[in-house]
Amino acid sequence: METTSSYRIQGATGEWEVVIGLEVHAQVTSNAKLFSGAATAFGAEPNSQVSLIDAAMPGMLPVPNKECIRQAVRTGMAIDAQINKWSRFDRKNYFYADLPQGYQISQLYHPLVGEGAIEVTLDEKDPDSAVKRIGIERIHVEQDAGKLMHDQHPTRSYVDLNRSGVALMEIVSRPDMRSPAEAGAYVKKLRSILRYVGSCDGNMEEGSMRADVNVSVRKPGEEFGTRTETKNVNSVRFVMAVIEHEANRQVDVLESGGKIVQETRLYDPDRNETRSMRSKEDAHDYRYFPDPDLLPLELDDAFLEECRASLPELPDAKRKRYEGDLGLTSYAAAVLTAEAETARWFEALLAECGDQAMAKAASNWLISDLFGALNRLGLDIEHSPVSPKQGAELLKLVADGTLSGTLAKQVFEIMLETRQDPGVIVEEKGLKQTSDTGAIEEVIAKVLADNGDKVEQYKGGKEALFGFFVGQTMKAMGGKANPKVVNDLLKKALG
Amino acid sequence: MSVDTATVKKIASLARIAMRDDEAEAMVPELNNILGWIEQLGEVDTSAVEPMTAVIPNHLRLREDVVTDGNCRDKVLANAPQAEHGFFAVPKVIE
Numbered sequence: 001m002e003t004t005s006s007y008r009i010q011g012a013t014g015e016w017e018v019v020i021g022l023e024v025h026a027q028v029t030s031n032a033k034l035f036s037g038a039a040t041a042f043g044a045e046p047n048s049q050v051s052l053i054d055a056a057m058p059g060m061l062p063v064p065n066k067e068c069i070r071q072a073v074r075t076g077m078a079i080d081a082q083i084n085k086w087s088r089f090d091r092k093n094y095f096y097a098d099l100p101q102g103y104q105i106s107q108l109y110h111p112l113v114g115e116g117a118i119e120v121t122l123d124e125k126d127p128d129s130a131v132k133r134i135g136i137e138r139i140h141v142e143q144d145a146g147k148l149m150h151d152q153h154p155t156r157s158y159v160d161l162n163r164s165g166v167a168l169m170e171i172v173s174r175p176d177m178r179s180p181a182e183a184g185a186y187v188k189k190l191r192s193i194l195r196y197v198g199s200c201d202g203n204m205e206e207g208s209m210r211a212d213v214n215v216s217v218r219k220p221g222e223e224f225g226t227r228t229e230t231k232n233v234n235s236v237r238f239v240m241a242v243i244e245h246e247a248n249r250q251v252d253v254l255e256s257g258g259k260i261v262q263e264t265r266l267y268d269p270d271r272n273e274t275r276s277m278r279s280k281e282d283a284h285d286y287r288y289f290p291d292p293d294l295l296p297l298e299l300d301d302a303f304l305e306e307c308r309a310s311l312p313e314l315p316d317a318k319r320k321r322y323e324g325d326l327g328l329t330s331y332a333a334a335v336l337t338a339e340a341e342t343a344r345w346f347e348a349l350l351a352e353c354g355d356q357a358m359a360k361a362a363s364n365w366l367i368s369d370l371f372g373a374l375n376r377l378g379l380d381i382e383h384s385p386v387s388p389k390q391g392a393e394l395l396k397l398v399a400d401g402t403l404s405g406t407l408a409k410q411v412f413e414i415m416l417e418t419r420q421d422p423g424v425i426v427e428e429k430g431l432k433q434t435s436d437t438g439a440i441e442e443v444i445a446k447v448l449a450d451n452g453d454k455v456e457q458y459k460g461g462k463e464a465l466f467g468f469f470v471g472q473t474m475k476a477m478g479g480k481a482n483p484k485v486v487n488d489l490l491k492k493a494l495g
Numbered sequence: 496m497s498v499d500t501a502t503v504k505k506i507a508s509l510a511r512i513a514m515r516d517d518e519a520e521a522m523v524p525e526l527n528n529i530l531g532w533i534e535q536l537g538e539v540d541t542s543a544v545e546p547m548t549a550v551i552p553n554h555l556r557l558r559e560d561v562v563t564d565g566n567c568r569d570k571v572l573a574n575a576p577q578a579e580h581g582f583f584a585v586p587k588v589i590e
Contacts, residue, residue: 032563037563037564039565046580048568050571052571054565055571063557063558066558066560068560096588149582153584153587156579157584157588157589159584285505295549
């Protein structure tokens with residue numbers, strides 16, 4: 001269902017609509033850099049992962065890393081984009097202390113990946129929530145810059161070139177978003193796809209993914225207004241905050257008779273405001289030209305076929321399969337497929353269960369019990385103290401009647417602490433549920449004898465007391481009686 | 496196409512080339528001569544000719560994704576006017 005957003009800014013002169021486009025820079029997962037053989041690992045000693053190419057020593061020549069190209073192509077295929085078999089690298093010229101070459105090798109005129117799109121759902125919990133298609137104009141491959149540190153010395157900035165030359169994909173959206181929520185959903189979905197594909201780890205804290213946020217405002221139905229670009233925003237929450245702040249600022253400027261200047265701005269999360277980066281005024285005159293050190297990049301069909309064949313099942317397809325084949329609710333399917341790791345865990349769990357019919361039970365347990373526990377422990381699913389195999393064993397013990405729901409929760413708590421297998425715990429702690437009718441009948445007889453008055457009331461028509469008898473019986477059996485058997489035997493004894 | 500003094504000064508500034516006013520002015524006719532000469536090429540109709548990317552037919556070679564370089568901090572920093580604690584040290588640049 002395509003919809004238009006109803007998000008509006010209330011100004012003094014009426015309602016304003018916000019128009020948003022995002023340029024997401026995603027660091028390509030690779031061992032070596034885009035044009036040199038230096039390593040890319042995060043957190044190394046300063047300038048230890050720098051080759052003479054990355055330091056822009058004279059006479060050094062760039063040679064592209066095939067894996068970086070492959071990952072960008074696979075990403076393009078995952079967003080259903082046109083792949084350009086002929087693309088080219090251009091130089092983007094500017095001077096800055098973190099850019100030793102004096103230019104960034106990028107792709108302006110002939111990007112590797114052309115037009116594509118992704119679909120975002122605004123509210124995953126609502127099965128009828130609007131789905132919106134956000135256009136992606138292009139993905140091109142380019143070099144990252146080095147890192148500057150300003151707080152180490154009173155009059156000097158320190159430069160670390162470890163990041164210099166690491167491959168980035170710049171993923172440029174169409175100005176298709178109309179609210180902070182849509183932009184947030186877009187970044188989340190894009191991150192999810194990149195992680196499924198394995199082309200970027202999506203780690204926003206380490207800067208593996210950052211966004212330039214383009215915002216303009218207009219009266220609904222009118223032409224696009226002048227936009228500003230806020231650089232290097234590094235979390236979903238900040239992307240949304242930038243849009244809200246910047247749109248309101250622009251409305252204030254316009255309504256007080258001012259004009260929006262097309263400019264680059266910087267976000268300050270501590271003050272939650274954007275401010276102009278006037279020093280970059282000249283920066284837009286990049287004098288692009290084709291890089292004479294690099295021939296055009298030409299890809300053959302075999303390469304593209306390999307890229308396509310290596311793509312995993314993507315989140316949208318997986319979600320549909322979970323709903324259709326496994327019979328999960330759309331909410332559960334959305335939660336389980338949002339992150340590649342969650343889906344991988346769930347599928348391992350289901351495989352260990354060995355029965356697709358257990359999908360619902362497995363999904364419920366994962367989403368409420370396991371997620372609840374991981375949340376409490378502050379762990380992500382990759383570091384779960386319980387393995388999919390152990391989870392499946394627990395679910396099977398419930399399915400075959402060995403454990404009641406309550407007992408299963410107790411066993412799970414012990415599993416989290418001791419990392420023992422559920423079968424071992426059940427044996428050791430004697431938590432096994434009993435269906436031994438003789439033992440249960442004995443307890444029931446005692447419960448009924450001890451509560452003669454209540455038995456009279458029950459027989460006189462107060463049927464609600466049945467629950468009381470069940471409770472007393474379960475309590476006397478330490479919660480280990482099979483509830484169904486207790487029910488049946490109680491009915492017989494009272495009947 | 497031709498350039499004026501202001502354009503020459505802007506190009507010089509973007510390229511970080513220091514240029515006095517009289518130098519910039521002297522550059523104007525020189526650059527315009529070159530531009531005029533290049534513009535003669537526009538007289539040839541090349542609309543059906545694909546841009547040539549290399550003199551000999553050649554393909555872009557790609558590298559395997561293997562770490563083969565780096566770990567040479569001292570070499571990288573050897574020519575730096577100033578290096579401290581393994582970093583290049585440059586005049587403070589801050590927004």
